[in-house]
Structures are given as structure tokens and as C-alpha cells.
Amino acid sequence: MGMQATVQRKISQFVRPLLFDDPTDDANERGNHLSRRDMLFGKGLGSALLGGAMSIPAFAEKTVEDEIAEQGKDAKGYDPLLRRLVDRCCYGASKQDLDLAAEMGYDDYLDYQLDHTNIDDSDLQDRLSDFVSLNWSAKQLADAANEGNYEVFYEIINSTIMRSAYSKRQLYERMCEFWRDHFNIFIEKDYMYYMLPTDTRDVVRKHALGSFPDMASASMHSPAMLIYLDNDPSSKEAPNQNYARELMELHTLGVGNYTQKDVEEVARCLTGYSFVWEYDHPNWGKFKFYNWAHDKKKKKVLGYEIPKKGGVKDAEIVLDILTNSPEYAPITGRFIGRKMANWLWGYNPPEALVNSIADTYVSSGGNIKKMIKVALSPEWLVQSLPKMKRPYHLVMSTLRMLPSEIIDFWSIRYTLSLMGHEPYQWSPPNGYSDQLEYWAGGLLPRWRYGSYIYSQNYNPLFDISAFEGEMDTDTFIKRVDNTFFGGKMSQADRTILWNYADESIASVWRRREVLGLAVSSSNFQWY
Template structure:
């Protein structure tokens, strides 16, 4: 069962004028073309997520005309966080990028996060065990804990100081896919996130893979809970090879059948909802997958055999290469250099599948340093980065389930990328070509304007955009636009600067006076245009 996300709350756009200025902001780019075609409408129907990952295109090719800074601090924070903020940029400039990175790779000990820890106490049901969820929630409220999962996921991404951890958690959430909300995991999705994804996000992938195979959420979503020796269900056995480990081209259909047999017996207890090993369902006899084999002589040893198999897959060179490449696609480029992928795979194997050393090697690599401008934010990342750079703060605890975080969840669904919302086991695509749809883009623009004008997510307080205007007042319109762009970490071309000035009916060199429309009622629109630009879209 899945729900349809309603249209997010957003304010009307000043359509004709925005159409002209957005064309100037993105002339010659895919985003600029979309602006010309679609900015005349204030709203658009929610767009569905892409049906499949498209073929990779050269990095951020659709945004080739976008400009971004080569500042190493901003480059790191665009990739290793959900968006830089003025406070975070100042912190990293003070500590240095390597020291900040090392702390982020040991977040539980090196990055105190008391404000986030206090905020998480709001979602009390995340600590419930499966039987408590089943006993305490009526049938009419079965989605309650799952909504706490996505709300807390968004809260951490927005407000946690452990930003790198949150991006990695999101990466693994999109790798070991358990769709939320979903009727199959209403009583255990929160425990999958806690015990599988978060617990092992920066640890060893072999541990995460084994934990997933023992979790009711994965076993139910991929149908292994119903697999038996007489009728092995191949769904989990196949996805384990195709998506979770070695990848397409590295296994045969015989491997898939054997993989399914190895996993028989790993099931779920119908009464408790907990993981249950059922030896009566276990296939017994020799099994062989790729270069691994086991006599598998007795049903009672099925868990141990499956553990050896999963550990073998996690340590397979093809898995190392696949995980390395996926991490490089997430943090470096849509088409990462083969040299980098090879190097990261070697680090992965040399460290017993540990992820933190791989990420350290990635972020300190020359390939990463040279990748400025080669990634584009997904709709999800764009929304979070917009909230973060505008300084949104957590809302007071809502008295009902109608929280701003839930509004944000539904809004992201209208962009085609609600967190944990991808229904297929292959996860959301992470290449620029997948997210160039006109409807999704227009929804983002309306979202930016709603944020800047304080019409959207109003319970999350934020500084008034008037505080972004320097004092003393800039002398010209160009100087004002430059100051706002710097505050939002956007690097403009001369043509883009002029386009925004023309939007408020002035030349860049015109003198700016106190009380002018550009620093009063039209200021939110200028801020929104800067967030609309291809430059802000660069990850």
C-alpha cells in the first residue's frame, strides 16, 4: 500500500517576470530552457519519480553554464553535508577541512550534538519494540511510527551537526531499500533504520549486509520470509547479487537459484514480527555461488552458512568495485574516474569492508578536489540545502501529527523524491539527467519562493531575509545582488547578475536607496531567484 503525496504548500509566483529573469539566469542550460517553458505557471501537478536510472551522462552536463567557486571548504560542504550554512563554513575555515572531515568520520565520539539529541526525544515511538508497536497502535493508526521515521530522518538531515553521517545514512537507505511508508514494514521500519543502517553506516559493510539479512523489514520487502526449500523465492537472492553486492554481469541464473537456497530459513515469526530462523524451511545440500561453496549438511546450521555466504559477498572484489563506484557517484561525479574507483575499492578490501576509510580516501583524493561542479543536487538535496542556508530552525513540538516536517515530506514527494519513498529495490537515481523534469523543477522554484517569503514551513522560524542585506546598504543594485549571492553561497556570472537587477527594473550600476522595492517587498523574490539558479543547484 502506498499513499499519494498532496501538493505542498507554496505561494504564487510572479510568473511573467520570473520567466524572463530565470531565462537569464540559466541561458543555454537545461534549467534555463525549462525556465522559459514553464515559469509562466505558478503551480504544476506533482511529478512521479523517474521509472529507471538513465544512462550516465558527463557529470553535470545539463548545468554546464553554471558557475561555482573552487573554494575547497564550500566544495567539501556541498558534497559532505546537506548544504553549507554560514556557521558551518566559519567552523570549517577555523578547524581546516581535514580536521573537520576526521571528526565527521567519528561522529559519535568527536562531534557532540546535544541539540539534535534533545530534538530526537520528540519521536518517542522510535524506541518501541515491534511487539509494542503492534500492541499500542490501533489499526487506524498503523502509519504513525513510519511517519516518525521519515520526520526524524528529515530533522537529522536538516539540523544535525553530524552532517557527513546523515549523508551516508541517506546513501545506505537508498542502497538497501526498504520503502517507507509501506504496509509491509509498519511495525519495524524504525528498527531497520536504527539497527541496520545507522548502526553500521560508517562501519563494515559485511556487518550491515548480515544485519539486513536478519531483519524482518528486508526479509518481508524482498519476500524471503515466505521462501521455503520446496519453493525458494528468488527475489532476495537475486537482489542480493544484483543490487546489494557484486552487480549485474558478475553472476549467472544458476547463482541466483543457489543464492535463494542459501537464504531459505531466514524468516519472520508471524506472532512477534521478529526475525526467526525456521530450519524446517531450510534447503540442505551442497551450495555454490560464484567462487564460494559450502556442504550445507544440516538444517540447524543454516544461519551460520548464510553468514559465511553474506560475508563472502561483502568481501568480493566485484562488490568492492560496486560500492566504491556508488560512493564515487554520490560524492564525486556522475561518471567518476576509473582510477578513483579502483583506489577506493582497494581501500575497502584492505580495511575489511569498513566504509569510513573509503570515505576519507575519497574526500582527500585529487579526483575529488578536481570534481568541482560535477554533481547536481537532487530535488531532495535542493530542498534541504535551501532550508539550511536560509537558517530554518526546528519548530516547537506540534500538538498534532500535522508538523512542518511532515509537510516537507509531502512536498518532497511532489518533487519526485520523498525520503525512503522509492518503491523499487534499486533506489533513487543519483545522476543529473534523472532530475531535469519541468514539473519537478517548477515545484522547486515555488518551494524556494515560499521559503524566502516565509509562506512555507512557517512553524520553522528563520531569520528575515532583510537580515541578509548588509549594513551599510550596498551602493548599487549589483552590489546588493552580489551580497545576497555571497550569503547564499552562489557564484554569479555578470549576465546572471544583470538579469536579477533587471528583474527589479534596474541596471546593475543604478544607485540603491533605502526603502526601495529590492530591499523590501521584492527582496524575497530576489533571494528565491538566487536559489532557482543553476549555480545553487550544483552539489
């Protein structure tokens, strides 16, 4: 598996996107870079190869500001900035999402999404009622496995898909995905089918819009994380460094902000952090600290003395240093802030935005909602550029934009795996990449996904009745535009799809194929 793109203070400066991204954070240089790139790689090279027309300026190059300057409200009467906000909050902005946001206005819509517990989600709750194991303990899941019931193991993945596709708490679900990558755990490792549901529930979902220090602490006490990163058997004789390192490198500070000695000392602090091992114990799989395995001597972490005989408190003090201390909270704030800005705002966020989120982290003690409000503030978002949907986002946006019912989850997981983006299947601890360069190379699997839309072998049943029956090509294409592009389809796409739909051999099938082509199109890959 390839791996990439930890976004952190040091790394973000050198992980430079392929041909595309802006290597500077200076907005003034962006224009220069684009034109340089255009000269180097030849704007319209694709066209030349394919015999198409010269390429027209594509929306992925325009900030919201540019759009507003050009056209004010868009063709459908939506404010482009509001549309961007909805795009950033949701897995695909459906007409209902846009209308709701338009009714509320920018600030209220953002507050509405952030106040997620007050959004009525009863429709999702009904859909989730079949998932019996979501509140089970690891022990209950293991017992089920012993009884030969393996169905429940897919509930963690399937419920994730279900929630992304059908929850009204869209921003919350998008942030759950963000933290799922940040605190990545690979489901194929030992015990994870029993442990990961607990982690998802008690770490990621519990704190996704809460406090970062609380979430990091929950993660540090999560058997799934401790097992995934090999801390569970670690003991004072020669501590295992895996989790200790990633706690600093990937979860809080970022690489370069600690020494190897710090890793060794943190590993000592973490000795004894494990889980209840005895399988017959009713608490099997729950967090347990083993004092006998713990290194009781004093330690020194990042310049701080950790007194001897601190027991379970040692690692908690370490976490406090990492997330709350005057020296290290700003570093963690920047690290998290840059990642969050990359997720919510766009690729290569400006330093000033990152600093602003980091300042908010420090002043609020790691309040995630407040950090999001900065990242999604209109002043910043108006300068943002579109992002490429990761495959999971692509699939979820299709499910949300075409009315759909998921009949079985297998085909969804299968297409996600073809695209290299099945939830919980990333084995290294850095999580799936959130960089354009990573995802931009693999297009064929996305086109295959598009082709599934009209194939009966694919089982989320899409309701495509609105596209069937007698209608002229104009009407048909208009529906495609409204459904997939919110009425903003490019003239080029319109012409190409119109011609495809209007071939003399036009048939139900030919038109269905147009739906697949719309999902495969370049413009549908962005948000």
C-alpha cells in the same frame, strides 16, 4: 516510476547520462566531449530562446583545479578545495560550516566529520526529544497502531528530515542517505511502518560509517528487508528468488557477476530467513530463522560448496563469500566503490579512483571510513566537478542556509513528493537515482519549491528578518549572495536578481520573491 542507474561494474558503463555527462572516464577526453556537446546543442541556446545574453562559462564545467588556477582563494577567502570538501560533507555549506573547516584545515575537518560520535550533537538531540518512537521495536509500533496512534508512523520520516537539517554530524547523515538508497526499502509495503524504523536504526544508522560486511549482514537479518524483498515466506519447496537476486545484483556484486543458477542456490540458502510471525508474541517482528522451512541439502554458490545441514549459517556463508572472499570482495569493493565515488566525488568517477576505493575495501575488510577517506582525498577531489543537488539535498540545504524552524513536516514532505524525492517512497529496490540525467529534467517542481519560501502556506518557518526592513538594493543582494551562494554569486544572477528586487514596484513581497528566485536559480541547484 522511472528507474535507473544502478551504478555497478557492468551497468555504469552503459548508463550514460543524458546530454551532459562525460561518457568516458578519461579526463583528457572530457574537454573534447564538452566542446562536441557545445557544438551539437549550441551553447547559449537557452539564451537565444529567452533573449538573454550569451551564456558565460558556468561553474559546473570547472573542476576545483581550474578554479584554483584562476583565482586561488575565492572572494570570501576560502580555499576552493576546502569549500568543495564542505559541500560534499554537508547538506549545503553554511558560513558556520565553512568557517569551521577553514579553522581546522582540510584533513582535520574530514577526520572530524568521520569521527562522528565525538561531534557534540546535543542541539539535535533536544529537537528529537519529541520523537518518542525512535527506539521502539516493531511490536511497540504495531501496538500503537492498534491503539489508534498513527502519529508515530511519521516519526521515521520526520526524524530523517530533522537529522539531515540540524545534525552537526553532516557527513554521517549524508552517508545515511547513501545507504538508505543502497539498501532501499519502500515504506508503503506491508508492515513497513512498523519494521522500517528498526531497519533504519539497526542497519543503516548503526553501520553507516562502520563496516560494509557488518551492514550487509545486519540487512540480511533485518525483517524489513526480508519482507520488502519477499524472503519472509520463502521455503524449500520452491524458494522465492527476489531477495537472493537483489542481494547480489544491488547490494554486493552488481549485475553480470553471478548466474541465474547462483540466484537459485542463494535463494535456497536463504530459505527460513524470516521474522517472528505470531502477533501476540512479544518478539513479533524480530528476526527468526525457521529451520523447518530451510533447504537442508548442500548447495553450490559462485563455485563454493555450502555443506548440507548448515541451517542459518548457509546464508551467512554466502554473505561472507560475497563480501570477504578473495574472488568476490574485489568485485563488491568495486561495486560499492563506484557508487560511493559517484556519491561523494562526482558523476562518472575515474576508474583509478574506483579501483583505489575497491583496493581499500579489500585491504580494510570493507571499512567504510577508510573508503570515504579515499573518495574525499584532496588529490582526487581537486579534479571533481559540481554535482546537481537531488531534491532532498536542495530542501535540506535551504533549511540549513536560511535559519529555519520546522513547524510542521507536512509541507516539507509535500514539496519533496512534488519533486519525486520523499524519503522511503521509492518502490523498486535500487533506490533513488544519483545520476544527473535522472534529476536534470524536472525543474519546475524545484521552482515551485523556491516559491514556497516566501509563502506562508509553507511551514518550516524561515527566518528572513535579515532580508527585511529598510536597506538599499545592493545591501539586500549582498545578503542574498552571502546566504545562498557563500559570496560566490555569478555576475549574471546578481544583475538579474538586482533588477528584480529594484523594480519600481519594489515591496516586501517583491524582495521575498527574490529569495525564492535565488533558491530556484540554476546555480543554487549545484554543490
